[in-house]
Amino acid sequence: DGGITQSPKYLFRKEGQNVTLSCEQNLNHDAMYWYRQDPGQGLRLIYYSQIVNDFQKGDIAEGYSVSREKKESFPLTVTSAQKNPTAFYLCASLRGIGGYGYTFGSGTRLTVV
Amino acid sequence: QQPVQSPQAVILREGEDAVINCSSSKALYSVHWYRQKHGEAPVFLMILLKGGEQKGHDKISASFNEKKQQSSLYLTASQLSYSGTYFCGTSGSARQLTFGSGTQLTVLP
Numbered sequence: 001d002g003g004i005t006q007s008p009k010y011l012f013r014k015e016g017q018n019v020t021l022s023c024e025q026n027l028n029h030d031a032m033y034w035y036r037q038d039p040g041q042g043l044r045l046i047y048y049s050q051i052v053n054d055f056q057k058g059d060i061a062e063g064y065s066v067s068r069e070k071k072e073s074f075p076l077t078v079t080s081a082q083k084n085p086t087a088f089y090l091c092a093s094l095r096g097i098g099g100y101g102y103t104f105g106s107g108t109r110l111t112v113v
Numbered sequence: 114q115q116p117v118q119s120p121q122a123v124i125l126r127e128g129e130d131a132v133i134n135c136s137s138s139k140a141l142y143s144v145h146w147y148r149q150k151h152g153e154a155p156v157f158l159m160i161l162l163k164g165g166e167q168k169g170h171d172k173i174s175a176s177f178n179e180k181k182q183q184s185s186l187y188l189t190a191s192q193l194s195y196s197g198t199y200f201c202g203t204s205g206s207a208r209q210l211t212f213g214s215g216t217q218l219t220v221l222p
Contacts, residue, residue, distance in 0.1 A: 042212040101157030
């Protein structure tokens with residue numbers, strides 16, 4: 001079955017470390033997104049990509065970086081510049097405009113130790 | 114700018130109805146509705162497009178008032194499985210969504 005795979009499910013980061021969250025989809029969707037969710041809060045957009053080799057900053061891009069070298073993959077790096085990275089990170093993809101909803105991955109829970 | 118959802122939380126008995134509202138200060142192209150269970154990813158419920166009609170399936174339906182930039186989600190004869198947090202996501206263009214802070218719905222037996 002097609003879907004989005006995020007890994008790892010849980011991730012622990014030490015102060016000053018960079019960590020990379022994986023997001024892979026086999027849905028053949030062009031657009032992919034990264035959202036951050038804090039406890040009891042909604043989802044905030046970090047980065048998005050509508051096509052390979054192109055991506056744009058979302059509302060809270062500072063301290064994060066992404067790449068989109070392949071259609072299937074959209075990894076997110078949480079850098080040491082992100083001062084409060086503890087959160088639930090969700091990757092999503094979109095089939096196309098008009099009439100379609102996001103498909104979400106199962107998420108990565110990142111904790112700073 | 115983030116859409117405003119109301120109420121923040123609602124508790125129901127099985128079989129009761131609920132309405133969740135979503136309001137934006139921007140002109141909208143589309144409104145999405147998602148349900149998220151604790152610790153899981155959000156699941157897409159439905160999308161309403163500018164110029165589209167009210168949608169629904171089974172006992173969950175939604176409306177979109179373009180002039181007021183508002184959408185409402187209607188849950189009829191709620192079931193235990195309806196419990197979760199409901200998010201609206203709004204888009205002024207075709208692809209990026211801005212999500213509300215969510216409405217926590219609890220259905221009791």
